[in-house]
Amino acid sequence: PVAEASLYSQTDQVVVLNYDSINSQLINSSNAWVVEFYASWCGYCKKFAPVWKDLASNITEWKPAINLAAIDCAYDRNRISCAHFEVSKYPTMKFFQAYSESGSKGEVLNANSSSSAPNLRQLIIDQLESHVEAWPPACPPLKPASAAELIDFFKTSSKQYLVLVFEEASSYVGREVTMDLLQYENIVVRRVLHSEDALLSKLEVTHFPSCYLHFLNGTFSRLRVHVEARSFYVDALRMLPGLERRAYETSVTPAPEKNTTAEEWRVFNRSRVYMADLESSLYYSLRVEVGTHITISGEPLSALKAYITVLVKYFPGRPVVMKLLHSLESWLKSHDDPELKYTALERVLDNEVQTPDAALPNAERWVSCQGSKPCFRGYPCSVWTLFHLLTVQAAHSTYTPAPDPLEVLQAILRYIKHFFSCSYCAKHFEDMVAGSMSQVDSLPSSVLWLWSKHNIVNERLAGDASEDPKFPKVLWPPPDLCPQCHDELKGKHDWKMDRILEFLKVYFSPDRILQDYLE
Ligand code: FAD
Numbered sequence: 001p002v003a004e005a006s007l008y009s010q011t012d013q014v015v016v017l018n019y020d021s022i023n024s025q026l027i028n029s030s031n032a033w034v035v036e037f038y039a040s041w042c043g044y045c046k047k048f049a050p051v052w053k054d055l056a057s058n059i060t061e062w063k064p065a066i067n068l069a070a071i072d073c074a075y076d077r078n079r080i081s082c083a084h085f086e087v088s089k090y091p092t093m094k095f096f097q098a099y100s101e102s103g104s105k106g107e108v109l110n111a112n113s114s115s116s117a118p119n120l121r122q123l124i125i126d127q128l129e130s131h132v133e134a135w136p137p138a139c140p141p142l143k144p145a146s147a148a149e150l151i152d153f154f155k156t157s158s159k160q161y162l163v164l165v166f167e168e169a170s171s172y173v174g175r176e177v178t179m180d181l182l183q184y185e186n187i188v189v190r191r192v193l194h195s196e197d198a199l200l201s202k203l204e205v206t207h208f209p210s211c212y213l214h215f216l217n218g219t220f221s222r223l224r225v226h227v228e229a230r231s232f233y234v235d236a237l238r239m240l241p242g243l244e245r246r247a248y249e250t251s252v253t254p255a256p257e258k259n260t261t262a263e264e265w266r267v268f269n270r271s272r273v274y275m276a277d278l279e280s281s282l283y284y285s286l287r288v289e290v291g292t293h294i295t296i297s298g299e300p301l302s303a304l305k306a307y308i309t310v311l312v313k314y315f316p317g318r319p320v321v322m323k324l325l326h327s328l329e330s331w332l333k334s335h336d337d338p339e340l341k342y343t344a345l346e347r348v349l350d351n352e353v354q355t356p357d358a359a360l361p362n363a364e365r366w367v368s369c370q371g372s373k374p375c376f377r378g379y380p381c382s383v384w385t386l387f388h389l390l391t392v393q394a395a396h397s398t399y400t401p402a403p404d405p406l407e408v409l410q411a412i413l414r415y416i417k418h419f420f421s422c423s424y425c426a427k428h429f430e431d432m433v434a435g436s437m438s439q440v441d442s443l444p445s446s447v448l449w450l451w452s453k454h455n456i457v458n459e460r461l462a463g464d465a466s467e468d469p470k471f472p473k474v475l476w477p478p479p480d481l482c483p484q485c486h487d488e489l490k491g492k493h494d495w496k497m498d499r500i501l502e503f504l505k506v507y508f509s510p511d512r513i514l515q516d517y518l519e
Pocket residue numbers: 042043044369376377378380381382383384385388416424425426428429450451452453454455457458461464466467468471472473476477
């Protein structure tokens with residue numbers, strides 16, 4: 001297998017899960033889990049990683065009740081685990097209740113890449129509160145306390161301090177402080193809603209949130225803090241005399257050492273397309289990306305069929321690969337069931353149907369799509385290359401009648417919509433291209449359409465966290481690659497469209513594709 005390009009390391013508070021550890025950690029665990037399923041090549045996942053790390057260190061005190069983890073679904077050995085948990089878009093965050101049973105798929109946490117650590121904390125608290133049975137033993141009660149319950153508190157409890165956080169129903173401060181102090185003995189924190197009139201008037205509470213200490217002798221005193229907020233309450237409460245941290249056993253076993261080695265750098269020509277990248281994109285899209293869908297039906301199934309059809313028609317692959325793609329297309333055409341199981345498709349990809357001299361690569365090997373680190377470039381680079389190649393091949397095909405100018409673009413868009421696993425990339429792309437396909441009225445315009453849309457993406461991502469510093473995003477082709485594509489008009493840069501078309505035709509022509517590094 002290729003090297004795992006984890007976005008998290010042992011020094012983060014995020015538990016790194018893999019195919020070997022995920023079930024033993026999540027299933028029947030005495031604490032709940034929240035897991036980020038991500039792909040290390042996905043730009044949004046890279047941007048989101050600092051938020052996940054920030055959240056993990058921000059709720060590290062909550063660990064006996066809820067633990068935060070991540071798994072890289074782009075790593076081929078983890079693919080089956082991600083498919084098992086029914087995740088095919090990244091990043092996806094899932095919550096697993098304490099004592100989850102084997103077969104549990106978890107609950108999708110309604111978070112996105114613009115969520116911040118505070119939003120995510122609140123979502124986690126909502127999920128913790130949704131436990132109906134098997135409440136995590138280390139998790140204190142989070143529901144609001146009633147006056148009646150509090151009156152007799154010291155009669156039934158041996159704790160030294162009772163802390164009351166008075167707040168509005170929508171506030172999370174009380175619950176967060178409760179969680180922050182769960183590892184401390186001698187103290188109980190409860191939230192009290194501002195609707196508890198009797199208690200409010202007894203203590204003369206007028207400010208929300210505000211925090212009061214109730215002592216054994218029945219007296220109350222307000223906690224004086226500079227700002228009425230979570231971190232100020234927690235800091236002040238941790239200073240209380242006699243407060244002691246409990247020794248909680250952590251249930252987490254560290255991830256086993258990876259037995260993967262960094263791959264050797266493959267020397268390549270930056271101005272050429274390599275078949276190894278194109279075949280790797282087929283490998284990744286058909287085996288990893290489509291492979292995370294346990295069953296495929298309806299529009300996704302017809303999108304998959306359209307994708308295979310354009311590959312068969314326009315991919316200038318090696319005979320052995322083309323035979324496999326042909327066999328796949330015929331099998332899909334003959335498949336009448338409304339639902340397709342990926343395991344059945346996989347048998348065709350593995351050529352269990354025994355078409356002579358047919359095979360699909362069974363690993364990825366990046367050449368001109370290599371990144372300076374394993375988390376950069378790779379699959380998305382190769383899939384762009386494949387898409388451009390397909391539009392150029394359709395434009396120069398000898399089919400009669402000439403292909404529909406939208407045939408390849410539609411197949412690409414439908415693939416992106418249903419299978420491209422970077423969910424935010426897919427959404428962004430769909431929004432960006434919405435309505436603009438009506439400009440495509442010829443095969444050359446379909447080539448230029450994709451070229452110009454890719455350049456919009458390049459422009460947006462220049463300087464982004466997903467950019468490989470060794471391969472900065474530029475408007476493409478840059479002048480050193482195609483000087484004749486550039487011009488200046490009235491002091492402004494101008495693209496020479498006819499020259500770009502000529503350039504793309506040559507750049508993506510089948511006889512220039514280099515065959516180095518193929519098995
Ligand atoms: P890439 O942009 O992947 O390009 C690959 C190769 O294509 C280049 O090396 C070059 O040879 C050639 N090329 C470059 N520009 C053009 C062009 N205009 N026309 C023809 N050929 C060209 N990442 C994010 O972080 N956020 C996103 O929202 C996002 N959206 C994406 C949407 C789609 C549909 C796809 C396929 C990818 C998306 N990505 C996104 C990934 C991102 O676009 C890059 O693929 C990734 O960052 C790797 O970049 P790269 O440097 O290898 O070059």
